[in-house]
Amino acid sequence: xxxxxxxxxxxxxxxxxxxxxxxxxxxxxxxxxxxxxxxxxxxxxxxxxxxxxxxxxxxxxxxxxxxxxxxxxxxxxxxxxxxxxxxxxxxxxxxxxxxxxxxxxxxxxxxxxxxxxxxxxxxxxxxxxxxxxxxxxxxxxxxxxxxxxxxxxxxxxxxxxxx
Amino acid sequence: xxxxxxxxxxxxxxxxxxxxxxxxxxxxxxxxxxxxxxxxxxxxxxxxxxxxxxxxxxxxxxxxxxxxxxxxxxxxxxxxxxxxxxxxxxxxxxxxxxxxxxxxxxxxxxxxxxxxxxxxxxxxxxxxxxxxxxxxxxxxxxxxxxxxxxxxxxxxxxxxxxxxxxxxxxxxxxxxxxxxxxxxxxxxxxxxxxxxxxxxxxxxxxxxxxxxxxxxxxxxxxxxxxxxxxxxxxxxxxxxxxxxxxxxxxxxxxxxxxxxxxxxxxxxxxxxxxxxxxxxxxxxxxxxxxxxxxxxxxxxxxxxxxxxxxxxxxxxxxxxxxxxxxxxxxxxxxxxxxxxxxxxxxxxxxxxxxxxxxxxxxxxxxxxxxxxx
Numbered sequence: 001x002x003x004x005x006x007x008x009x010x011x012x013x014x015x016x017x018x019x020x021x022x023x024x025x026x027x028x029x030x031x032x033x034x035x036x037x038x039x040x041x042x043x044x045x046x047x048x049x050x051x052x053x054x055x056x057x058x059x060x061x062x063x064x065x066x067x068x069x070x071x072x073x074x075x076x077x078x079x080x081x082x083x084x085x086x087x088x089x090x091x092x093x094x095x096x097x098x099x100x101x102x103x104x105x106x107x108x109x110x111x112x113x114x115x116x117x118x119x120x121x122x123x124x125x126x127x128x129x130x131x132x133x134x135x136x137x138x139x140x141x142x143x144x145x146x147x148x149x150x151x152x153x154x155x156x157x158x159x160x161x162x163x
Numbered sequence: 164x165x166x167x168x169x170x171x172x173x174x175x176x177x178x179x180x181x182x183x184x185x186x187x188x189x190x191x192x193x194x195x196x197x198x199x200x201x202x203x204x205x206x207x208x209x210x211x212x213x214x215x216x217x218x219x220x221x222x223x224x225x226x227x228x229x230x231x232x233x234x235x236x237x238x239x240x241x242x243x244x245x246x247x248x249x250x251x252x253x254x255x256x257x258x259x260x261x262x263x264x265x266x267x268x269x270x271x272x273x274x275x276x277x278x279x280x281x282x283x284x285x286x287x288x289x290x291x292x293x294x295x296x297x298x299x300x301x302x303x304x305x306x307x308x309x310x311x312x313x314x315x316x317x318x319x320x321x322x323x324x325x326x327x328x329x330x331x332x333x334x335x336x337x338x339x340x341x342x343x344x345x346x347x348x349x350x351x352x353x354x355x356x357x358x359x360x361x362x363x364x365x366x367x368x369x370x371x372x373x374x375x376x377x378x379x380x381x382x383x384x385x386x387x388x389x390x391x392x393x394x395x396x397x398x399x400x401x402x403x404x405x406x407x408x409x410x411x412x413x414x415x416x417x418x419x420x421x422x423x424x425x426x427x428x429x430x431x432x433x434x435x436x437x438x439x440x441x442x443x444x445x446x447x448x449x450x451x452x453x454x455x456x457x458x459x460x461x462x463x464x465x466x467x468x469x470x471x472x473x474x475x476x477x478x479x480x481x482x483x484x485x486x487x488x489x490x491x492x493x494x495x496x497x498x499x500x501x502x503x504x505x506x507x508x509x510x511x512x513x514x515x516x517x518x519x520x521x522x523x524x525x526x527x528x529x530x531x532x533x534x535x536x
Contacts, residue, residue, distance in 0.1 A: 056498040058483045072470045104379030107506040130206040
């Protein structure tokens with residue numbers, strides 16, 4: 001129900017923002033990243049939707065299909081939830097930041113950046129969070145290759161060596 | 164707080180510091196004693212949980228979830244198996260459900276005891292810590308009796324449990340509950356209503372509800388701010404709808420709603436509620452049945468994804484799992500409640516003194532294992 005409501009609202013307010021397919025998925029809403037910051041602010045502030053709680057941001061690398069950023073929202077006021085998915089280009093991963101709309105987005109986005117190298121446009125403090133600042137590569141990408149050495153320490157690649 | 168105009172000093176708290184509850188570094192800018200800016204640096208305990216999950220089968224992930232929030236491993240197991248079971252549409256037997264609830268609630272008590280004890284230690288009260296650890300020990304003994312492990316249990320499996328309850332478990336648990344119930348009051352009198360403790364925590368580090376929600380703070384920290392929100396009631400999972408329990412929320416008894424004292428108080432009340440739930444579950448516990456009856460031989464959830472949350476002692480513990488029908492998950496993402504609670508630290512602790520920052524950090528009850536994964 002809330003799913004249809006969000007679809008309807010977004011079609012009205014932001015025409016062309018939803019990735020329209022013949023069979024619309026039932027458990028999430030795929031949208032384009034173009035107006036994402038405005039859409040996000042609308043989702044939070046609209047009195048009928050009121051998604052005041054950003055539950056989780058998950059980055060996913062789907063290999064050839066590119067990368068996905070998935071947002072799980074929840075409304076503490078109306079007790080409903082929704083999942084939004086936005087595809088990003090693997091070559092030039094960029095997406096508008098929503099860090100200033102939900103403050104928890106700050107660390108969540110930093111984590112996705114840390115693991116996938118997705119740039120969140122407009123994030124005020126986008127740097128690595130879990131890994132060291134000088135880490136090379138984006139570990140959760142499918143094409144990630146472990147670096148040869150880290151600060152002069154050889155990284156063992158054969159399992160038997162470190163087991 | 165008053166404004167002092169002195170030279171700014173940058174102080175590093177941690178990574179090795181008893182009050183950081185693990186390996187956490189806080190870069191603190193101070194003006195005299197007053198903190199003007201806090202930047203937490205995390206990741207010292209990063210063990211690549213999510214990367215490991217790419218190469219593990221679904222059942223092999225369970226021991227890894229133990230090691231995320233190592234203070235409440237049962238609850239982490241619970242959250243993960245419930246999520247996979249929903250993805251696979253498995254409905255476990257009554258007996259399994261009851262045992263899971265008993266274990267999760269016992270672990271919640273153990274986790275809160277540790278949280279409260281270390282919080283007391285952070286503000287300078289050492290004795291209650293020992294008392295609480297003595298009581299926590301009894302719960303660990305019960306777990307040891309059940310599955311052999313005292314900290315990392317790997318007890319809940321997808322579709323069942325690793326062991327049935329041992330002979331004498333029910334009696335021992337009743338014995339523990341009878342012993343422990345009066346101890347809560349003893350601990351409260353010792354620490355919670357202690358004048359010095361109240362002075363140190365009441366009105367300190369107030370977390371307003373709208374800030375808490377914006378920062379994704381959940382669990383006892385959110386309830387301390389007066390928001391009645393508990394997934395066991397609000398987003399019902401397992402069999403929590405069958406038990407009668409209250410959701411305590413902070414009321415600002417000693418100061419303002421959402422101060423450190425309220426967060427402490429909520430945890431003590433939650434322990435009482437957990438005792439009630441364990442008692443009810445023990446009463447209804449079916450004796451017959453095999454706990455591994457429904458454990459699938461091959462765990463291959465159908466193609467799809469799921470995000471599910473459960474109430475861990477620290478708040479909303481979410482798992483985002485993507486399956487492509489193979490025995491290994493495409494992606495397992497853990498949404499950690501301590502991670503979001505720590506991200507709110509700078510919002511609530513700036514403007515307080517260094518000693519208050521330590522108290523606020525203690526009241527948030529963070530576990531670095533879960534933050535860094």
